[in-house]
Amino acid sequence: MADRHPARHAPSGWSRRLGPVAADTGRLTSGTMDETDRTGLRPPIRTCVGCRRTDSRSALLRVVAATAPDGSPVVVPDPARRAGGRGAWLHPRLECFEQAIRRRAFGRALRSSVPLDPAPVLAHLEEREQRPSEQENRKRV
């Protein structure tokens, strides 16, 4: 019988599972691993997609991709950090927001192939700016 070939085709499906995840996440990885703070060994650190500086998770605003009621793709703030899916982290400052816009960081960090409208995040930040809580609220008046 000729069908007894020594070279078998190894099932390659299972080994590929590990591949795509680690492949091209690069330095954005730090912004997506929400489990790291469970270790309790170090404070959870995230990277701002605007200024690219790292900061403690509590100092950063989480944003996620979502779909607006009219069906258009948007970026929305997730202050409670409860939304599922991939998130990106941003200092809740207009400067960092604008930097993120300039380098199209939201789409990249959130793995969106379509342009995301960041208006909801901007609205969130502007609301914060108008209600200064702890600092510099007196200097402007």
Ligand SMILES: [Zn+2]
């Ligand atoms: Zn920043």
